[in-house]
Amino acid sequence: MKRTIGLLLLVLMLAIASSVSAEVIKIGVFEPMTGPNAAGGEMTVEGIELALELKGEVLGNKVEIIVVDNKSDKVEAANAVSRLIEKDKVVAIIGSYGSSLSMAAGDIVNKAQVPTVGCSPTNPLVTLNNPYYFRVCFIDPFQGTVMANYAVNELGAKTAAVIQDVTQDYSVGLSKYFVDAFRELTGDQGSIVEMSSYNTGDQDFTAQLTNVKNKNPDIVFAPGNYGESALLIRQARELGIDVPFLGGDTWEAPEFLSIGGVAVEGAVFSTHFTAEAPVTEESEIFLAAYREKFGREANAFAALGYDAYMLILDVIEKAGSADSQAIRDGLAETTGFVGATGVITLDVNGDAVKSAVINQVDDGKFIYLTTVEPF
Amino acid sequence: MREKSKTHVTLIILALTILGLFLANRFLDAYQVRIINLSGIYVTLGLSMNLINGMTGMFSLGHAGFMAIGAYTVGILTMPVSMKEMNFFMQPIVPFLAQVEWGFLPALFAAGLIAAFFGVLIGAPVLRLTDDYLAIATLGFAEIIRVVFTNTQSLTNGALGLKGIPNYTNTWWSWGVALITIWFISFLMKGTYGKAFLAIREDEVAARAMGISLFKHKVMSFAFGCFFAGVAGGLMAALLGTIDPNMFRITLTFNILLIVVLGGLGKIGGTVISAVIVTVMMEALRFLDESIDLGFVQLKGIPGMRMVVFSIILIFAVIVREKGLLKRAKGRELTYVKN
Numbered sequence: 195m196k197r198t199i200g201l202l203l204l205v206l207m208l209a210i211a212s213s214v215s216a217e218v219i220k221i222g223v224f225e226p227m228t229g230p231n232a233a234g235g236e237m238t239v240e241g242i243e244l245a246l247e248l249k250g251e252v253l254g255n256k257v258e259i260i261v262v263d264n265k266s267d268k269v270e271a272a273n274a275v276s277r278l279i280e281k282d283k284v285v286a287i288i289g290s291y292g293s294s295l296s297m298a299a300g301d302i303v304n305k306a307q308v309p310t311v312g313c314s315p316t317n318p319l320v321t322l323n324n325p326y327y328f329r330v331c332f333i334d335p336f337q338g339t340v341m342a343n344y345a346v347n348e349l350g351a352k353t354a355a356v357i358q359d360v361t362q363d364y365s366v367g368l369s370k371y372f373v374d375a376f377r378e379l380t381g382d383q384g385s386i387v388e389m390s391s392y393n394t395g396d397q398d399f400t401a402q403l404t405n406v407k408n409k410n411p412d413i414v415f416a417p418g419n420y421g422e423s424a425l426l427i428r429q430a431r432e433l434g435i436d437v438p439f440l441g442g443d444t445w446e447a448p449e450f451l452s453i454g455g456v457a458v459e460g461a462v463f464s465t466h467f468t469a470e471a472p473v474t475e476e477s478e479i480f481l482a483a484y485r486e487k488f489g490r491e492a493n494a495f496a497a498l499g500y501d502a503y504m505l506i507l508d509v510i511e512k513a514g515s516a517d518s519q520a521i522r523d524g525l526a527e528t529t530g531f532v533g534a535t536g537v538i539t540l541d542v543n544g545d546a547v548k549s550a551v552i553n554q555v556d557d558g559k560f561i562y563l564t565t566v567e568p569f
Numbered sequence: 570m571r572e573k574s575k576t577h578v579t580l581i582i583l584a585l586t587i588l589g590l591f592l593a594n595r596f597l598d599a600y601q602v603r604i605i606n607l608s609g610i611y612v613t614l615g616l617s618m619n620l621i622n623g624m625t626g627m628f629s630l631g632h633a634g635f636m637a638i639g640a641y642t643v644g645i646l647t648m649p650v651s652m653k654e655m656n657f658f659m660q661p662i663v664p665f666l667a668q669v670e671w672g673f674l675p676a677l678f679a680a681g682l683i684a685a686f687f688g689v690l691i692g693a694p695v696l697r698l699t700d701d702y703l704a705i706a707t708l709g710f711a712e713i714i715r716v717v718f719t720n721t722q723s724l725t726n727g728a729l730g731l732k733g734i735p736n737y738t739n740t741w742w743s744w745g746v747a748l749i750t751i752w753f754i755s756f757l758m759k760g761t762y763g764k765a766f767l768a769i770r771e772d773e774v775a776a777r778a779m780g781i782s783l784f785k786h787k788v789m790s791f792a793f794g795c796f797f798a799g800v801a802g803g804l805m806a807a808l809l810g811t812i813d814p815n816m817f818r819i820t821l822t823f824n825i826l827l828i829v830v831l832g833g834l835g836k837i838g839g840t841v842i843s844a845v846i847v848t849v850m851m852e853a854l855r856f857l858d859e860s861i862d863l864g865f866v867q868l869k870g871i872p873g874m875r876m877v878v879f880s881i882i883l884i885f886a887v888i889v890r891e892k893g894l895l896k897r898a899k900g901r902e903l904t905y906v907k908n
Contacts, residue, residue: 227858227872263858263872268816272809273603273852280600294813297732301810305736306599319732322655361719361815363728370659393716 218258219516221506222278224289224299229266234291234495238313241492241499242288244483245507252507253516259503264290268298275299279306285516286310288502291495293317293363300324309522311506313498314466316443317363321544328525328544330501330533331466332568334364338371340464340550340566341415341440346379348564349438351412353380355388357402357426359418362394368417368442376415387411392426394419399426403433417442424454431457438462446494451558461555462563466494467535468551470562476504480534494535501533586748590740602740603808604852609743610804611844613750615828616837617797620754622826623834624763625790626770627696628704630822632798634711637718637817638687639680639799640806641725644734645669646676647807652733659729660722673737677746677803684799685792687714692791696784699773711822718814730813731806738808746804747841750797755837757793766790770835831886854879 225235260282264271278284293315303310303326312329321327345351359365387409390402441463469491472478484492509524528540536548552563621629695706718725765786768776806812832843854875861868
């Protein structure tokens with residue numbers, strides 16, 4: 195027993211000793227590496243690690259990223275961020291996949307005055323009233339509006355049905371803004387003919403879909419997790435609903451295609467990024483590097499992680515200082531930063547104003563339809 | 570004489586705790602203070618669950634639900650009016666709560682009372698069940714609470730959660746509540762109610778034959794447990810500053826159950842120690858997730874490694890404890906409070 199403890203202590207000391215080295219700029223990353231959101235966290239970290247490989251130095255100093263797992267848990271997320279700030283003394287933080295996890299960090303980074311850049315939390319509350327939280331993705335209101343525009347202008351829809359996953363904040367947020375925008379665009383308060391909800395994990399959507407079928411809408415807007423959404427569309431097709439289905443960025447997953455099969459053909463969704471139509475020169479660099487390192491096509495989450503890291507480094511370079519306060523001020527003034535996911539300008543809340551991509555499922559693949567510029 | 574020396578020990582421990590907290594606030598950084606806060610909250614949670622599960626012998630798995638009630642009560646009651654407007658941007662908050670802004674103490678009390686109220690409400694019909702059936706019923710209740718909170722957009726802000734709850738929780742609050750819980754449960758267990766709880770745990774039929782009202786005592790124990798669960802939930806909300814329904818999943822209940830089982834069912838001291846150990850260990854083991862540089866060999870960090878190691882330690886702890894501390898003669902279990 196004594197020996198084991200001794201050995202453990204030795205390992206611990208070595209670990210501590212190895213982490214102490216001079217002239218390193220430390221950037222903390224807190225992402226769900228385990229738990230229900232692990233897939234998203236892992237993709238994001240891949241992007242960040244890739245960015246580190248491409249650009250591992252700034253102002254002549256080495257950059258180190260410290261990744262801590264937040265276990266897809268709010269309490270752990272708060273602990274992880276606190277640890278990054280107090281123990282690792284990071285100058286800036288990247289994270290996290292999942293808006294609720296990001297919100298748990300909000301108070302801590304605000305109090306400690308450490309600037310934090312979120313990669314994919316799309317809930318408007320994340321950056322609201324928090325001068326130290328920024329993000330490189332657009333927020334739900336924008337995405338919802340984009341899809342409403344697409345439905346009305348491109349598809350010529352007059353009526354729509356909305357089916358939301360009531361347990362997912364992004365689904366609820368997207369639906370709300372879709373509904374608002376759709377009503378405004380059609381000029382008809384009654385244009386949303388049906389609004390129903392389900393819970394994450396549901397398998398049977400017959401009740402909701404039967405209601406939708408009776409109302410006979412022009413399109414159905416159904417943002418939600420890829421699994422539930424694919425099942426939902428399949429069941430809709432079986433019930434004979436043959437109108438277009440529209441959704442959000444979460445649909446961009448291979449499982450959406452494999453679960454949905456033929457049924458999801460023609461489904462349209464908005465997302466942050468597409469490998470098919472590189473938006474900037476930076477996208478091409480990123481895509482090529484990603485392909486080389488991982489041997490497959492990059493996804494939006496990796497691209498957003500990459501952008502978050504590159505944005506922080508860009509700010510450090512411009513400010514000529516890796517001081518937390520300087521980084522915060524630099525981030526707040528970001529305009530026209532060229533990232534892999536598009537040209538990023540941060541607004542007063544610290545939210546990215548940038549273009550959205552609309553993809554469609556065609557022949558078992560995601561194909562690029564169009565890019566929508568912010569208004 | 571023995572009673573007197575016991576009081577002395579209690580006073581010394583209390584003084585040391587206060588001194589420890591004072592020093593912690595003075596010299597430790599925000600991260601370490603956060604862990605101390607969490608430990609205090611988990612002590613309260615562990616004890617409240619132990620009262621129900623360990624001391625009264627009811628297998629309840631509804632703790633996360635009662636915590637959720639407490640957390641939302643504190644969140645909604647203490648949140649500044651302007652913050653409420655920001656949070657409820659999808660649907661305005663119900664008018665009677667819009668202008669409410671309470672202090673932390675009354676909000677914590679309200680959290681406990683509302684949780685206890687729901688405890689009685691659900692307990693009255695459900696506590697007639699025993700063992701697994703009770704577990705399933707309470708588990709179901711916790712899930713119902715979560716689903717209700719997800720759907721009441723104008724009351725709880727639904728899936729979006731609440732943000733900007735004032736960070737009232739500090740070490741004095743978290744450990745103050747923990748100490749009160751320790752004191753209260755010790756006090757309760759020393760008296761006739763405590764004896765009745767233990768009698769019910771040991772043998773319901775015998776307890777009834779002795780004239781103990783099963784229903785009354787079970788509901789009472791359950792309500793007290795729920796009260797403290799609600800208060801701890803409130804402390805958690807004020808510590809994090811943000812809550813959402815998905816926080817209160819069944820895994821949270823299992824975390825607390827783990828603390829209870831590790832500390833020993835029905836043991837106050839054991840629960841306190843295990844709550845602190847479990848909370849500190851989860852953070853202390855984080856180095857296992859990181860890359861380790863041993864000089865001659867570089868090991869790449871595997872996320873989740875700490876959970877594996879933690880689980881192994883747990884398995885060993887339970888095996889060792891099974892042989893040692895938990896092994897009590899059947900008859901001696903009643904002498905849980907040594908007089």
